[in-house]
Structure formats: C-alpha cells, structure tokens
Amino acid sequence: MRALCWxxxxxxxVETVPExxxxxxxxAIVRVTSSAICGSDLHLYGGFVPGMVKGDILGHEFMGEVxxxxxxxxxLRVGDRVVVPFPIACGNCFFCRRGLFSLCENSNPNxxxxxxxxxxSPCGIYGYSHLLGGYAGGQAEYVRVPYADVGPLIVPKDLPxxxxxxxxxxxxxxxxxxxxxAIERGDTIAVWGCGPVGLLAIACAQLLGAExxxxxxxxxxxxxxxxxxxxxxTIDYTEANVLEALKELTGGRGPxxxxxxxxxxxxxxxxxxxxxxxVKQAMMLETDRPVALREAIMACRNGxxxxxxxxxxxxxxxxxxxxxxNRSLTIRTGQTHVHRYLRPLxxxxxxxxxxxxxxxxxxxxxDEAPGAYRMFRDKQxxxxxxxxxx
Amino acid sequence: MPRNLNLTRADRxxxxxxxxxxxxxxxxxxxxxxxxxxxxxxxxxxQAYTGTNPMFKPLGxxxxxxxxxxxxxxxxxxxxxxxxxxxxxxxxAYFARPEHLPALADADIDVARNVADEELAWRGxxxxxxxxxGSLTFRDAPGGRGTIVAAHLEYAPSGGSLGxxxxxxxxxxxxxxxxxxxxRARAILETGEAPSTRGQPSGRR
Numbered sequence: 001m002r003a004l005c006w007x008x009x010x011x012x013x014v015e016t017v018p019e020x021x022x023x024x025x026x027x028a029i030v031r032v033t034s035s036a037i038c039g040s041d042l043h044l045y046g047g048f049v050p051g052m053v054k055g056d057i058l059g060h061e062f063m064g065e066v067x068x069x070x071x072x073x074x075x076l077r078v079g080d081r082v083v084v085p086f087p088i089a090c091g092n093c094f095f096c097r098r099g100l101f102s103l104c105e106n107s108n109p110n111x112x113x114x115x116x117x118x119x120x121s122p123c124g125i126y127g128y129s130h131l132l133g134g135y136a137g138g139q140a141e142y143v144r145v146p147y148a149d150v151g152p153l154i155v156p157k158d159l160p161x162x163x164x165x166x167x168x169x170x171x172x173x174x175x176x177x178x179x180x181x182a183i184e185r186g187d188t189i190a191v192w193g194c195g196p197v198g199l200l201a202i203a204c205a206q207l208l209g210a211e212x213x214x215x216x217x218x219x220x221x222x223x224x225x226x227x228x229x230x231x232x233x234t235i236d237y238t239e240a241n242v243l244e245a246l247k248e249l250t251g252g253r254g255p256x257x258x259x260x261x262x263x264x265x266x267x268x269x270x271x272x273x274x275x276x277x278x279v280k281q282a283m284m285l286e287t288d289r290p291v292a293l294r295e296a297i298m299a300c301r302n303g304x305x306x307x308x309x310x311x312x313x314x315x316x317x318x319x320x321x322x323x324x325x326n327r328s329l330t331i332r333t334g335q336t337h338v339h340r341y342l343r344p345l346x347x348x349x350x351x352x353x354x355x356x357x358x359x360x361x362x363x364x365x366x367d368e369a370p371g372a373y374r375m376f377r378d379k380q381x382x383x384x385x386x387x388x389x390x
Numbered sequence: 391m392p393r394n395l396n397l398t399r400a401d402r403x404x405x406x407x408x409x410x411x412x413x414x415x416x417x418x419x420x421x422x423x424x425x426x427x428x429x430x431x432x433x434x435x436x437q438a439y440t441g442t443n444p445m446f447k448p449l450g451x452x453x454x455x456x457x458x459x460x461x462x463x464x465x466x467x468x469x470x471x472x473x474x475x476x477x478x479x480x481x482x483a484y485f486a487r488p489e490h491l492p493a494l495a496d497a498d499i500d501v502a503r504n505v506a507d508e509e510l511a512w513r514g515x516x517x518x519x520x521x522x523x524g525s526l527t528f529r530d531a532p533g534g535r536g537t538i539v540a541a542h543l544e545y546a547p548s549g550g551s552l553g554x555x556x557x558x559x560x561x562x563x564x565x566x567x568x569x570x571x572x573x574r575a576r577a578i579l580e581t582g583e584a585p586s587t588r589g590q591p592s593g594r595r
Contacts, residue, residue, distance in 0.1 A: 005593030017591040024583040055594030072582065090581040094475050094535065106577040109585040112566050124585065136590045144590060147581070 003057045003140035009047030020144040025072035028148030034161040035062035037386045051131035060086035060126040061168040062138025082152035085338035086169045088124040091150035102335035108133045141390045153342040166356040172341035174200025177309035180332035181257035188212040190255035192292040194222035196359040198261035221382040254301030263310025264288035287314030308333035359385040366390045395441040401550035402438045409434030465544035472572040475536035492571030
C-alpha cells in the first residue's frame, strides 16, 4: 500500500509498504477514506519531537471503512464507516474508566521511554513517535486500529467524510480547550493561534456560551475566518501589543480565560523573546518555545483559567510562575480525551450546530502529501487545513 | 561508612587503580593539562574512600552490602510497584505461573516461597550459581482500586554499580525490564492483551 513515511527533519515521502495485519484480538484494519495533516504533525516534520525513527508512518487524524476485525471486537462489522480517535485507549484501565482516555495506562508499549522524559506515560498515539508507542499512522491506504471495540465511532451513511473526519482530533480538541475554560455568562475568552484547533476552539467557546471571543494570530486569512466566519474580535500580533490590546478590550481586567492553541513552536513578532527562545531551542537548552503560553498567563484576568491545547514536548524557561501563583490562576491541559466527546459532538454535527469542515483549505491526494507538509509549514497558499484522500 | 554507599567492592578497586594510574601519569611529566588528570584521579580516590558516587542516586542505583542471601556478597536492588485494576486473587493467580514472574532473563527460576494472594518469592540460578532473587507482594489498593503489586529484586551486578549505571543510561537495566514486565502483566490482566506494534508496516528497509 501507499503510506506517508517520515525520514528525517523536513523529509517525508510517500512509499510503498506492506499492508497492516491484525496483531491483537481487539484490533481492526481500516481502509482509510480520508486523513488530515494536523498542526502537531508539523512538530514531527520540523524534527522537534524526540523518538522518531526513519520510516515511521505518520497521521493521527483519519477515518475509513472497517475491512478486517479481530476476534475480540463484537461491536463493529466489516463495512462499517468509522472515525477513529487519535489517542489509543483500552477502555479498561483506571484512567479510561474515569473518562481520561488520553492517559490510558495500557496502550503505550514504550511507556518506560516516556516515563524517563515525563515522569509517567500518557496513552499511545498513532504516528506520533516511539515515545508514544511507535504506532503506524493513518496517512496511508490502510491502518491497524488497536482496541477497536473502544475507539472507533460509526458514522451515519449520509454524513460526508469532511464533516466527520475532524471528530478524530481537532473538533474534540477545540471543544475540550473551550470546556476547560469553565465558561460562565458574560465571559470573554482569548484564543492564541487561529489554526484549525484555535478556530474550532473559538466556535466551541461560542457554543458553550462565551459572551465574546478574541482571536490572536498574524496570518490575514486565519484572522479573516475568525472574524468574518465566526464573529470573533481579532488581534494581529504583528501590529498590536497583545497584552495592552486585551486589557483595553476587556475593560482593564483581562480575559476570563485564555486558550493556547499554539504550542511549542510559537512565534513572537520582532521581539527579543522570539530570538531568545529560538537560540535556546537550537542549542537544545530548551525544547519548546513558549511565547504564547507566557503571554496567555500574563494576559489572563486574576483568578482566571489558562487552557492549553497546543502541544508541548519537553522543557521551557522564563515561565511566569509569579503571575500564576500570586494571581490565583489555573492551568488546565492535556491531550484530548477524544472518546468522551465523540457522541455528543457527532450529535451537534448532525443537528447542524457545528460544521467543522469550514477549516479545510486544501483537498489533495495522499501522493501529494510531502508537498502539502511543506506548504502547510510555510503557510503558503493561505493553507489552513489539508485533507488527503488515498 | 556513609549510609548512601553505592559503589561495590569491584568499583572501589577499579577507582583506586584508575585514580592512582591518572596521578602517576600526571606526576611523571607534570604539566597544566596533566594536573587536570591528577585532579580527576584524586576525585576517583575520594569516591573509593567514601564508597559513594553522587551521580548514582539520581540514576536510582542502590547497593546492598549485606543481602539476605549470603551467597551474594553484594547486590544491586531494584524496587518497582504497579497498581492493577483487578481483584487480588486474579492478579496473584497470574503471577503464580513461573513464566509470568518479572525475573531476569537467562536464569532458571526456583520459587522459594508461595503464600496465596500475599507473596511470591523466587531465586534465579545460572547453572549452580545464584544470580538474583526477588519477590512480589500483593495488597489491596485503597478505595477498591484493585491490587498493588510491589516487586523487589536483588542481583549480582556484572561490572559493578558502574556497569549498572551504564545499563540504566542505555535503557537496558533490570529496572526497565522489571517495569516493562509489570506493565505488560497489567495490560494482559486488564485488557486481555499486551500492547504491541510487532509486525506493523513501516518505510524502513
């Protein structure tokens, strides 16, 4: 089959590889009908995530048709159309039973590696480094889905791929980012980053009753979607001082909650801070550039919440611990517990409350994926979200 | 003797030999750069004297000078614990099969003590020689959260604690094998299968 393989920093290739086989009784094999490139795939592409091995198949946002089932899977049939959550979760362990699926204790066969880096291990994730299990991903024609009796959600026949695909990651991720803000009547939410997750976080914050949403980015096409399509107020951080602008827009108090939908490769405009973090990251003195996170903490109102949806991998410095402590701030974060949002969000999609497909800018074939990674990384052609079909 | 002694006898002999060699080498043709070697040599001698390498504590290297089994003069100690969301009797029954014990590889296992639902202890032999010994104790986790399995293992280190430290850095230490073994057991008991990617496709040639 054809699959997108990681070879090195900025080097991904579509290659012919063997088709996946069932390994465990609870596995399924899915013929992929659509997959997407995630912003977090760019961290792999850029070589910022440790534990990648030449030849790893990428992709954790995918859906398709069940073609083979292990003996332990009773709830699916061959031919079912399913969307698959990106966290691999067993459904049986302490964390799964509490709905914390992305913390599944049993799905990462390389948990010992992750424990060294992070203290304890989260769940395994498709195509997201050997630290998180080294599972082959879904930017391919076929993919093996472990614990298929727990993860995949059957999609109604009349719902097109483009509306269902993002249940795999970015819609639940945007939703959890907004849910973590514990939105109350009259609240203003500020969102750093208007990529797909940021845009969906804006939509979900509005769904959960936010009075106002303020979106922060620098790319005109993204700010346009946030402003014109979603009705958010926008700040272009290359033109305004974000902290001052937010203060002014919120009556001198700051946003009630701040969402970091940027993560470890943040940019800061013409600032010493960006150069400082870029140099430290290049010298491996810090692994992540936490510009958005620092700013979100500084901007948040006293007693407010910072919801972190952007991906971080290692260590940061110049962390504003004083602001966090003295101003009674709360940080909520985590890889998304996708499984628990699947059904409620599918209902919101079928009822027409949300249609996440508005983020799609490019529809390409799997063979065009290497070029798509480059285009997405360099933000060429106003690229926001790429959907691939094999 | 300091309480946190973590060098074995073999390590200390190695440190003395290495330390003296460095100092002698430096003294034969003294120079500024060689004085650095003499400094390192003195540091080796100091570590041999105190019996402690300060880097071993963060690496989790623990030496037992007086192990419970006198056949092993000195042992390295590994302790790991895991909570498994299954009843105690079921967890015990799984580990009661000798092939499921998180023992070290290449050893013949002799189960030395077996108290149902409470404890399993074993010895691992290489030929006639005792190579390691270990035990698992089982207790209920609080709040009905299943069973806590506490593992204790002591082994004769080949290469002393320095070798053990190296193995730990390389990710091949008994600590890691023990942790992996316990996690695998938890996965099988809780989910019916062990997570694996063996045989999956990739673009590696």
